[in-house]
Amino acid sequence: MNSLRITVWGENVHEHTNAKVNGIYPRGMHTTIAEGLSKYLPAARVTTATLQEPEHGLTAERLRDTDVLTWWGHKAHDQVADEVARRVQARVLEGMGLIVLHSGHYSKVFRLLMGTTCSLTWREADERERVWVCNPGHPIARGIDRFFELPMEEMYGEPFAVPAPEEQVFISWFEGGEVFRSGCCWRRGNGSIFYFRPGHETYPTYHDDNVRRVIANAAEWARPRGAWVDSCPNVTASAEKISPK
Amino acid sequence: MNSLRITVWGENVHEHTNAKVNGIYPRGMHTTIAEGLSKYLPAARVTTATLQEPEHGLTAERLRDTDVLTWWGHKAHDQVADEVARRVQARVLEGMGLIVLHSGHYSKVFRLLMGTTCSLTWREADERERVWVCNPGHPIARGIDRFFELPMEEMYGEPFAVPAPEEQVFISWFEGGEVFRSGCCWRRGNGSIFYFRPGHETYPTYHDDNVRRVIANAAEWARPRGAWVDSCPNVTASAEKISPK
Amino acid sequence: MNSLRITVWGENVHEHTNAKVNGIYPRGMHTTIAEGLSKYLPAARVTTATLQEPEHGLTAERLRDTDVLTWWGHKAHDQVADEVARRVQARVLEGMGLIVLHSGHYSKVFRLLMGTTCSLTWREADERERVWVCNPGHPIARGIDRFFELPMEEMYGEPFAVPAPEEQVFISWFEGGEVFRSGCCWRRGNGSIFYFRPGHETYPTYHDDNVRRVIANAAEWARPRGAWVDSCPNVTASAEKISPK
Amino acid sequence: MNSLRITVWGENVHEHTNAKVNGIYPRGMHTTIAEGLSKYLPAARVTTATLQEPEHGLTAERLRDTDVLTWWGHKAHDQVADEVARRVQARVLEGMGLIVLHSGHYSKVFRLLMGTTCSLTWREADERERVWVCNPGHPIARGIDRFFELPMEEMYGEPFAVPAPEEQVFISWFEGGEVFRSGCCWRRGNGSIFYFRPGHETYPTYHDDNVRRVIANAAEWARPRGAWVDSCPNVTASAEKISPK
Numbered sequence: 001m002n003s004l005r006i007t008v009w010g011e012n013v014h015e016h017t018n019a020k021v022n023g024i025y026p027r028g029m030h031t032t033i034a035e036g037l038s039k040y041l042p043a044a045r046v047t048t049a050t051l052q053e054p055e056h057g058l059t060a061e062r063l064r065d066t067d068v069l070t071w072w073g074h075k076a077h078d079q080v081a082d083e084v085a086r087r088v089q090a091r092v093l094e095g096m097g098l099i100v101l102h103s104g105h106y107s108k109v110f111r112l113l114m115g116t117t118c119s120l121t122w123r124e125a126d127e128r129e130r131v132w133v134c135n136p137g138h139p140i141a142r143g144i145d146r147f148f149e150l151p152m153e154e155m156y157g158e159p160f161a162v163p164a165p166e167e168q169v170f171i172s173w174f175e176g177g178e179v180f181r182s183g184c185c186w187r188r189g190n191g192s193i194f195y196f197r198p199g200h201e202t203y204p205t206y207h208d209d210n211v212r213r214v215i216a217n218a219a220e221w222a223r224p225r226g227a228w229v230d231s232c233p234n235v236t237a238s239a240e241k242i243s244p245k
Numbered sequence: 246m247n248s249l250r251i252t253v254w255g256e257n258v259h260e261h262t263n264a265k266v267n268g269i270y271p272r273g274m275h276t277t278i279a280e281g282l283s284k285y286l287p288a289a290r291v292t293t294a295t296l297q298e299p300e301h302g303l304t305a306e307r308l309r310d311t312d313v314l315t316w317w318g319h320k321a322h323d324q325v326a327d328e329v330a331r332r333v334q335a336r337v338l339e340g341m342g343l344i345v346l347h348s349g350h351y352s353k354v355f356r357l358l359m360g361t362t363c364s365l366t367w368r369e370a371d372e373r374e375r376v377w378v379c380n381p382g383h384p385i386a387r388g389i390d391r392f393f394e395l396p397m398e399e400m401y402g403e404p405f406a407v408p409a410p411e412e413q414v415f416i417s418w419f420e421g422g423e424v425f426r427s428g429c430c431w432r433r434g435n436g437s438i439f440y441f442r443p444g445h446e447t448y449p450t451y452h453d454d455n456v457r458r459v460i461a462n463a464a465e466w467a468r469p470r471g472a473w474v475d476s477c478p479n480v481t482a483s484a485e486k487i488s489p490k
Numbered sequence: 491m492n493s494l495r496i497t498v499w500g501e502n503v504h505e506h507t508n509a510k511v512n513g514i515y516p517r518g519m520h521t522t523i524a525e526g527l528s529k530y531l532p533a534a535r536v537t538t539a540t541l542q543e544p545e546h547g548l549t550a551e552r553l554r555d556t557d558v559l560t561w562w563g564h565k566a567h568d569q570v571a572d573e574v575a576r577r578v579q580a581r582v583l584e585g586m587g588l589i590v591l592h593s594g595h596y597s598k599v600f601r602l603l604m605g606t607t608c609s610l611t612w613r614e615a616d617e618r619e620r621v622w623v624c625n626p627g628h629p630i631a632r633g634i635d636r637f638f639e640l641p642m643e644e645m646y647g648e649p650f651a652v653p654a655p656e657e658q659v660f661i662s663w664f665e666g667g668e669v670f671r672s673g674c675c676w677r678r679g680n681g682s683i684f685y686f687r688p689g690h691e692t693y694p695t696y697h698d699d700n701v702r703r704v705i706a707n708a709a710e711w712a713r714p715r716g717a718w719v720d721s722c723p724n725v726t727a728s729a730e731k732i733s734p735k
Numbered sequence: 736m737n738s739l740r741i742t743v744w745g746e747n748v749h750e751h752t753n754a755k756v757n758g759i760y761p762r763g764m765h766t767t768i769a770e771g772l773s774k775y776l777p778a779a780r781v782t783t784a785t786l787q788e789p790e791h792g793l794t795a796e797r798l799r800d801t802d803v804l805t806w807w808g809h810k811a812h813d814q815v816a817d818e819v820a821r822r823v824q825a826r827v828l829e830g831m832g833l834i835v836l837h838s839g840h841y842s843k844v845f846r847l848l849m850g851t852t853c854s855l856t857w858r859e860a861d862e863r864e865r866v867w868v869c870n871p872g873h874p875i876a877r878g879i880d881r882f883f884e885l886p887m888e889e890m891y892g893e894p895f896a897v898p899a900p901e902e903q904v905f906i907s908w909f910e911g912g913e914v915f916r917s918g919c920c921w922r923r924g925n926g927s928i929f930y931f932r933p934g935h936e937t938y939p940t941y942h943d944d945n946v947r948r949v950i951a952n953a954a955e956w957a958r959p960r961g962a963w964v965d966s967c968p969n970v971t972a973s974a975e976k977i978s979p980k
Contacts, residue, residue: 136649
């Protein structure tokens with residue numbers, strides 16, 4: 001198979017406005033996420049793009065050359081141009097894989113693809129998160145034990161307002177009591193979409209080996225399986241017309 | 246149960262610009278669709294709304310008082326205000342039923358809810374359509390034989406670019422050879438969504454008794470089953486904090 | 491609507507062999523479950539059937555007169571005759587609602603309908619269970635707060651080896667740490683199926699008001715919506731044969 | 736990736752009792768199906784197994800060494816031992832791919848995995864079948880045009896009593912008028928299942944290049960993606976017990 005081309009998209013705002021975030025991710029969260037992908041998928045070609053670049057780094061050409069896109073955004077969802085969000089949506093429907101991380105649940109891209117509010121409950125309280133595996137045979141859970149833990153994370157709780165996941169890979173529990181469907185799969189058009197919950201900016205989550213492994217597994221799982229550019233064509237009937245005899 | 250409140254939304258453009266359409270639907274397609282609903286659901290309160298009214302007749306208050314909305318549009322999808330389309334989407338997610346008719350597959354509302362292109366192939370060639378029942382026990386197929394026919398319709402063919410239907414009620418065949426998933430169910434949020442294919446404006450399809458019966462069955466099926474206004478709340482943890490002993 | 495006819499099926503073994511169970515459910519778990527249904531659905535006709543009756547109380551006639559069946563079994567799954575299990579399966583496919591309770595996950599009936607192993611992890615350790623609502627607008631969650639608790643229950647944990655639920659209503663957390671998809675919906679044929687986790691025989695779970703309310707909501711939700719007896723018929727073509735001109 | 740190990744299972748009865756079938760498939764339908772697979776997947780290791788072999792050729796060891804199994808049966812479904820059918824089911828849930836062909840819709844294996852009756856309507860009348868592609872980007876449709884035709888086939892029509900397909904790849908139309916969901920995907924456990932309609936024994940369908948290509952594509956699509964042997968284990972809680980402070 002061809003080398004997987006992964007683009008890691010980062011909002012890249014907190015890193016420049018919050019000293020704590022900058023301390024954990026001095027070169028940007030996207031850089032750390034990309035490093036994790038390269039570690040677990042050494043043959044992949046991993047690059048990054050950010051909100052601040054022209055067209056947020058996601059030109060039509062760039063997307064055409066991307067097999068799987070990861071998306072992290074939080075406080076600047078509204079600054080993503082509608083046109084770029086729709087372009088990403090279109091490319092996913094065409095076949096590009098998409099991995100939506102943490103607060104990306106409220107990104108334009110994810111909401112456009114899900115069609116629902118994508119809301120959830122949340123709390124910032126330095127809580128332990130335990131991520132349970134719902135299917136140990138799922139390729140996205142490869143190499144993960146029955147569960148793994150993150151010592152501190154933001155809490156996300158049910159209800160999570162998304163269409164019923166086609167496959168449930170992980171469910172999380174938090175110290176404050178809540179549970180959350182933290183690893184969910186859907187297909188839309190020919191694109192494979194994975195939502196993965198962990199990754200609040202004030203914690204070193206994307207340095208965690210289990211988190212990195214999951215994202216890498218998901219990128220491999222989301223590899224495009226066939227492209228189709230649809231266009232609502234007017235078609236002619238077959239030469240013959242089929243009619244009652 | 247309470248009387249079902251149905252709002253029939255019509256684009257109401259072809260009726261004023263095309264003599265043939267005006268001849269078939271002199272008081273508007275929406276009026277004919279509403280009459281069909283009243284015939285098969287005599288206890289329902291059926292009203293209409295059109296593109297030309299302020300806010301297209303779909304104010305927040307009007308939607309709040311609507312249990313099921315039917316949507317027919319074709320040439321003026323772009324004239325539907327984004328704000329109104331998003332308001333309808335939000336109300337569906339909250340629990341309102343939605344029946345999307347024919348060319349409504351390309352409406353803003355349907356595309357927002359599906360998240361896909363909703364494209365298909367098509368042809369206008371006065372073709373016979375035969376609509377087959379995929380589940381004779383489904384409430385939307387109640388009273389319909391193995392199939393029913395429409396003597397002339399526009400052809401819609403696969404591929405139909407929607408998320409996998411959660412229930413397949415009808416599949417159509419056309420004289421030119423094509424097939425199409427012509428009756429499809431989804432749930433999004435708490436709203437029940439039914440797409441029903443027939444209804445090109447230049448044919449008397451909404452005068453047809455089988456078509457009317459299906460739309461009425463679908464309205465009954467899409468009755469709201471529970472409302473939930475979601476808002477992504479920040480929540481406090483339970484008084485207790487749950488932690489390892 | 492007609493009065494809902496509910497049959498509560500009970501294995502009725504532990505109650506006669508275990509003093510603790512007998513103390514909690516002196517007239518059988520099925521009797522207590524039936525009382526809860528009658529409390530929340532006073533208009534329903536609720537009856538019981540048990541393993542020990544001829545044909546386990548589930549004759550063809552009895553099933554024909556049942557709209558919704560609830561199923562609790564644990565240690566005697568193998569004593570359920572294959573013929574009766576297949577008869578229940580067939581009646582569900584025809585339209586009867588089915589509510590599978592707790593250890594019923596391993597019943598012949600549930601496994602036949604799911605097609606998977608229906609396995610899970612488990613532990614008996616007097617653990618607190620917290621049942622979270624995943625969709626506050628779902629009819630099965632009506633009247634339930636964000637969560638409810640049971641002070642002591644058997645633990646069931648992921649992985650739960652079932653087909654992806656079509657709707658997720660509840661997810662549970664247990665004091666020992668595990669999480670579990672504890673309220674799951676599927677449709678098979680025309681039957682609505684709800685799996686609800688709580689109910690280990692050594693705890694008074696079926697006396698709990700939240701549990702009773704959920705089971706009653708589920709019975710209402712599972713009301714048959716249309717019957718279809720399928721038989722793989724040989725059919726003749728329409729009078730006309732449709733062929734190319 | 737490793738070489739795909741495909742086992743082609745054939746009932747192998749008609750070939751010995753019906754001169755017409757023997758004329759078309761002198762070495763058995765399974766042999767012809769296997770040849771088609773080898774043509775389109777030259778790197779695969781394709782072998783056959785038949786009803787008449789001990790354990791129908793499907794010992795636990797043989798299944799362990801099979802990545803994808805294809806299944807054709809018709810008149811002798813009842814002669815397949817329950818134990819072997821359950822063994823195949825278990826192996827699919829563990830991860831083996833399964834391609835069910837034509838009259839295999841009524842096999843024990845398929846019915847066990849679907850949980851429904853799997854019934855349909857049918858007619859033997861030498862009808863033309865036109866197989867339409869519902870998703871041109873789906874890997875199973877790779878290399879297939881908008882549709883392909885088989886000059887004569889048995890008719891299968893809706894209703895097809897299966898759980899809602901997770902992906903619809905093909906829909907067929909027949910000269911007598913009927914339509915049928917002829918290419919359907921499901922996942923059960925970790926196994927990928929594809930049902931493909933064509934293949935009545937009295938027609939040379941498995942010599943057809945399009946049919947062969949589809950079956951080969953499906954075998955590639957159904958390649959195991961991860962294995963998991965589930966066993967409903969009793970688990971101990973984490974060392975710590977998580978409790979309210």
